Amino acid sequence: MIYSPSKLETYETCPQKYKFAYIEGLKTEEEGIEAFLGTRFHETMEKLYSERRFRLMSLEEIQAFYQERWEKNFHEKIIIVSQGRTADDYFRLGLKFIEDYYRRYYPFNQNRILGLEEKIEIDLDGTGRYLLQGYIDRIDLTPEGVVEIHDYKTSSTLPAQQEIDSDRQLALYQLGLQQKWPWAERVRLVWHYVAFDLEISSTRSPAQLEALRQEVIDLINLIEADQEFLPRESSLCEWCSFFSLCPLKKT
Numbered sequence: 001m002i003y004s005p006s007k008l009e010t011y012e013t014c015p016q017k018y019k020f021a022y023i024e025g026l027k028t029e030e031e032g033i034e035a036f037l038g039t040r041f042h043e044t045m046e047k048l049y050s051e052r053r054f055r056l057m058s059l060e061e062i063q064a065f066y067q068e069r070w071e072k073n074f075h076e077k078i079i080i081v082s083q084g085r086t087a088d089d090y091f092r093l094g095l096k097f098i099e100d101y102y103r104r105y106y107p108f109n110q111n112r113i114l115g116l117e118e119k120i121e122i123d124l125d126g127t128g129r130y131l132l133q134g135y136i137d138r139i140d141l142t143p144e145g146v147v148e149i150h151d152y153k154t155s156s157t158l159p160a161q162q163e164i165d166s167d168r169q170l171a172l173y174q175l176g177l178q179q180k181w182p183w184a185e186r187v188r189l190v191w192h193y194v195a196f197d198l199e200i201s202s203t204r205s206p207a208q209l210e211a212l213r214q215e216v217i218d219l220i221n222l223i224e225a226d227q228e229f230l231p232r233e234s235s236l237c238e239w240c241s242f243f244s245l246c247p248l249k250k251t
């Protein structure tokens with residue numbers, strides 16, 4: 001099994017959900033509107049920065065791209081959990097995220113782009129026994145020589161700095177990036193909380209990365225030893241795409 005930060009997170013949220021998704025390989029067509037909006041925003045940023053190598057897209061042009069992707073991908077199985085909210089509310093929210101982001105970072109030439117949606121592999125013990133992979137939204141090189149790992153977040157809650165400083169996903173990407181590019185000595189982790197028009201950053205020391213490496217090896221050992229994959233109820237059940245199959249929920 002090749003792991004990913006999101007697989008590990010799914011297991012920690014609910015082992016039963018992990019079993020449905022990654023052991024039994026069940027697929028559902030249902031998708032939360034928040035995840036749908038997040039995917040459309042990510043596509044839009046990828047388009048903006050990949051075009052930037054050749055030309056600068058206008059705000060209207062990039063918003064039109066977002067609209068086209070929204071309409072093309074919208075489907076019947078999109079779930080809106082928040083009472084009284086419509087798909088159009090979320091569509092317009094996305095337009096606002098793009099406008100704020102565009103105005104803040106225009107003309108998008110502050111750094112050199114090293115990668116967009118870059119696939120990264122993380123070999124935790126150097127033998128291939130504990131492998132993870134993921135995709136980094138954007139990798140930048142600053143004029144000062146710092147490599148930045150950027151991640152776009154469309155969520156409506158803003159984490160505490162303490163959570164950012166202990167976030168696992170981007171720190172794992174740092175491990176993989178430094179395996180791939182050993183010359184990248186100075187690395188900064190950057191999150192764009194676009195609903196708040198905020199950029200938040202953090203760094204990891206070599207000791208913190210080593211502790212993380214061991215912690216994730218232990219977690220993988222725990223997953224592989226699990227025989228039961230018990231369901232774990234939480235407020236996230238409302239967004240669970242396996243709700244109707246769950247032994248705790250099905251009627």
Ligand code: SF4
Pocket residue numbers: 014016017231232233234236237240241242243246247248249
């Ligand atoms: S509904 Fe809740 S408890 Fe059931 S599988 Fe989904 S997340 Fe787990």
